[in-house]
Amino acid sequence: MSLNKLLYIETFGCQMNDRDSEIMGQLLKQVSFEATDDMNAADAIIVNTCSIRGKAEQKAYSLLGALRKKKKENPNLIIAATGCVAQQEGKTMLSRMPHVDLVIGPKHIYQLPALFERAAKQKKGIVAIDDASPFRIPLFLPSLETGLPHKRFVTIMQGCNNFCTYCIVPFTRGREISRETGDILCEVSHLVAGGVKEITLLGQNVNSYGNDQPKETRTNFASLLRRVAAIKGLERLRFTTSNPKDLSDELMCCFAELDVLCPHFHLPVQSGANAVLKRMNRKYSIESYLEKVEKLRGYCPEIVLTTDIIVGFPGESEDDFAATMGLIEKVRYHGAFSFKYSSRPPAKSCDFDEIVSEEDKSRRLALLQCRQKEITLERHKEFIGQDVELMVEGQSKAAHGQWAGRSDTNHIVNFHCQETLVPGQIVRVIITEACFNSLRSTLVKL
Numbered sequence: 001m002s003l004n005k006l007l008y009i010e011t012f013g014c015q016m017n018d019r020d021s022e023i024m025g026q027l028l029k030q031v032s033f034e035a036t037d038d039m040n041a042a043d044a045i046i047v048n049t050c051s052i053r054g055k056a057e058q059k060a061y062s063l064l065g066a067l068r069k070k071k072k073e074n075p076n077l078i079i080a081a082t083g084c085v086a087q088q089e090g091k092t093m094l095s096r097m098p099h100v101d102l103v104i105g106p107k108h109i110y111q112l113p114a115l116f117e118r119a120a121k122q123k124k125g126i127v128a129i130d131d132a133s134p135f136r137i138p139l140f141l142p143s144l145e146t147g148l149p150h151k152r153f154v155t156i157m158q159g160c161n162n163f164c165t166y167c168i169v170p171f172t173r174g175r176e177i178s179r180e181t182g183d184i185l186c187e188v189s190h191l192v193a194g195g196v197k198e199i200t201l202l203g204q205n206v207n208s209y210g211n212d213q214p215k216e217t218r219t220n221f222a223s224l225l226r227r228v229a230a231i232k233g234l235e236r237l238r239f240t241t242s243n244p245k246d247l248s249d250e251l252m253c254c255f256a257e258l259d260v261l262c263p264h265f266h267l268p269v270q271s272g273a274n275a276v277l278k279r280m281n282r283k284y285s286i287e288s289y290l291e292k293v294e295k296l297r298g299y300c301p302e303i304v305l306t307t308d309i310i311v312g313f314p315g316e317s318e319d320d321f322a323a324t325m326g327l328i329e330k331v332r333y334h335g336a337f338s339f340k341y342s343s344r345p346p347a348k349s350c351d352f353d354e355i356v357s358e359e360d361k362s363r364r365l366a367l368l369q370c371r372q373k374e375i376t377l378e379r380h381k382e383f384i385g386q387d388v389e390l391m392v393e394g395q396s397k398a399a400h401g402q403w404a405g406r407s408d409t410n411h412i413v414n415f416h417c418q419e420t421l422v423p424g425q426i427v428r429v430i431i432t433e434a435c436f437n438s439l440r441s442t443l444v445k446l
Contacts, residue, residue: 004032004034005032005033005034005043005044006033006034006035006036006038006041006042006043006044007025007028007033007034007035007036007042007043007044007045007046008035008036008037008038008039008041008042008044008045008046009021009024009025009035009045009046009048010039010045010046010047010048010063011048012047012048012049012050012056012059012060012083013048013049013050013052013056013083013084014050014052015153015200015202015240016106016155016158016173016202016203016204017048017050017083017084018153019153019154019155019202020048020082020083020106020109021046021048022142022153023109023110023140023142024046024048024082024109024112026140026142026143027109027110027112027113027140028044028112028113028116029143029145030113031113031116031117033116040070042077043076043077043078044077044078044079044080044116045067045070045077045078045079045080046080046081046082047060047063047064047067047079047080047081047082047083048082048083049081049082049083049084049085049086050083050084050085051083051084051085051088051168051172051344052084052167052168052169052344053339053342053344054342054344057085060081060083060085061085061096061097064079064081064097064100065097067079067099067100068097068099071099072099075123076120078101078102078116078119078120079099079100079101079102080100080101080102080103080104080112080115080116080119081093081097081100081102081103081104082102082104082105082106082109083106084106084168084169084172084173085172086103086104086105086129087105087106087129087172087173088168088171088172089103090103090127090129091103091127094125094127098125100125101119101125101126102115102116102119102125102126102128103125103126103127103128103129104128104129105128105129105130105172106158106172106173106174107135107158107174108128108129108130110138110140111128115128135174135177136177136180137155137157137158137177137179137180137183138183139180139183139186139187140187141186141187141190142187142190142191144191144194144195144196148423149195149196149423149424150195150196150197150198150391150392150423150424151196151197151198151199151200151236151391151424152191152196152198152199152200153199153200153202154184154187154188154191154199154200154201154202155179155202155203156178156179156184156201156202156203156206156209156224157176157177157178157179157203157204157205157206157208157209158173158174158176158177158179158203158204159173159174159175159176159177159204160173160175160176160204160205161175161176161205161208161211162205162243162245162281162283163281163348164270164280164281164282165279165280165281165347165348165349165352166280166310166313166341166344166347166349167344167347168344168345168346168347169204171346171347173204175212176204176205176208176211176212177212178209178210178211178212178213181210181219181224181227184201184224184228185227185228185231188228188231188234189231192231192232192233192234193233195424197233197234197235197236197391197424198234198235198236198237198238198391198424199228199234199236199237199238200237200238200239200240201224201225201228201237201238201239201240202239202240203239203241204241205241205242205243205246206221206239206240206241206242207221207242207243207246207247207248207251208221208243208246209221209224210223210224220248220250221239221251222248222250222251222253222254225237225239225251225254225258225261226254226258229254229258229259229260229261234260235260235391235426236260236262236391236408237258237260237261237262238261238262238264238410240266241266241268242265242266242267242268243268243282244267244268244269244282244284244288244289244292245282245283245284247267247292249295252292252295252296252299253299255296255299255300255303256299256300262408262409262410263300263302263303263304263408263409264303264304264306264408264409264410265296265303265304265305265306266305266306266307266308267289267292267293267296267305267306267307268307268308269286269289269307269308269309269327269331270282270308270309270310271309271310271313271316271320271323271324272286272320272323272324272325272326272327272328273286273316273319273320273321273323273324274286274287275315275317275320276313276315276316276320279313279314279315279349279352280310280313280349281348286323286327290330290331293305293331302409304334304379304409304410304411305331305333305334306333306334306335306336306337306410307331307333307335307336307337308336308337308338308339309324309328309336309337309338309339309368310338310339310340310341311324311338311339311340311341311361311364311365311368312340312341312356312360312361312364312365313341313349313356314341314349314352314353314354314355314356315352315353315354315356316341316356321364324368325367325368325371328368328371328372328375329371329375332375332378332379333372333375333376333379334376334379334380334409335372335376336368336372336376338365338368338369338372339365340358340361340362340365341356341361373436376436377434377435377436380411380434380435380436380439381434383411383431383434383439384431384432384433384434385430385431386430386431387428387429387430387444388407388413388428388429388430388431388441389407389408389426389427389428390405390406390407390413390415390426390427390428390429390441391405391406391424391425391426392404392405392421392422392423392424392425392426392427393405393406393412393423394423396414398412398414398437398438399414399440401416402414402415402416402417403415403416403417403421404438405427405429407439411438411439412437412438412439413429413431413438413439413440413441414438414439414440414441415427415429415440415441415442415443416442416443417443417446419446421446425446427443427444427445427446428443428444428445429441429442429443429444430442430444
């Protein structure tokens with residue numbers, strides 16, 4: 001391939017997709033593709049798709065459709081669709097979008113340079129979604145020339161075995177595959193040696209890391225956390241996402257014993273009603289969930305809890321919704337991502353009866369979000385007066401002329417500083433004001 005080709009990547013969906021996009025960009029850099037923010041100047045365009053919710057899938061298809069004109073104007077333009085929609089649709093996507101050159105599933109992104117070379121030569125749509133062959137997440141040591149200089153995502157596993165009835169992840173990303181522990185430690189060490197200070201370990205359900213490995217040689221997630229936390233130079237460690245059913249006392253204990261493990265836990269509950277959780281196949285009860293919340297707060301009283309909630313799941317009654325409203329009052333989450341249920345074939349819930357009307361779903365979501373917003377502000381006000389250590393993110397996007405930092409509890413905090421700061425730099429502030437989406441503060445010490 002010739003030098004100085006430009007690559008544009010548009011990413012939809014979760015942090016797993018963000019990380020996959022970073023990997024794809026760095027793999028293609030090795031064969032002379034440079035990243036660009038200008039889609040119109042690109043020689044290759046990747047649309048990294050998400051199918052968890054209908055809106056994200058529609059946006060991806062809309063963008064792919066709009067690229068038809070660009071392909072007509074420039075037949076040498078390489079257009080690739082990657083991610084979960086690509087995995088799910090395969091050849092169907094090519095039939096619908098014949099101007100797309102490559103349809104690539106999540107497990108095949110490591111073959112991207114070779115696939116790009118094939119696409120440039122044969123001028124015919126290529127589909128790479130085969131899920132039948134054994135797969136091992138390869139060791140990939142990312143370049144430090146791209147991405148945020150002070151923090152990175154590190155994938156520790158792919159796929160999911162839970163088959164929640166609303167979710168298509170097991171169908172699009174496959175069954176759980178844990179990455180080799182040594183490879184994870186090698187990547188984290190490589191990043192930290194290059195100046196990265198904060199690492200977030202990624203997986204669809206990190207709590208079940210290692211369960212697919214032989215029992216006699218297995219490393220569980222709590223043990224992995226301890227080994228990563230021991231890497232010299234690492235200042236902050238985070239992870240996402242977790243299924244409550246797999247949350248162990250050993251993992252909870254890590255919040256009390258590992259200084260670099262940030263006191264923030266995203267623990268998706270999805271519903272406050274046992275009947276709904278059973279239909280969702282979540283495999284825990286509200287009682288067991290609340291017991292784990294209490295234990296977590298016992299191990300780490302300052303821990304900040306956030307969650308995911310779905311409203312309007314098939315069969316959700318007004319009493320079920322009231323139970324969810326009661327749950328957020330009891331737990332008092334610092335934040336919640338909440339959504340209206342939408343059918344995502346081939347998830348099992350697509351065949352369920354007792355469909356909740358769009359009107360009821362919208363009403364319930366508005367009530368939930370309004371009350372959670374109030375709770376979030378109340379929880380934020382509890383930080384006023386506290387002396388907090390921040391890791392600088394950069395210039396504030398919301399407060400003009402200010403800097404923004406992130407606390408270990410994962411809050412964005414804005415503050416004034418006359419000096420030029422560097423992302424990753426540690427500063428101390430006193431929290432002075434609480435807002436819905438952030439905190440404000442006064443600088444105490446650089």
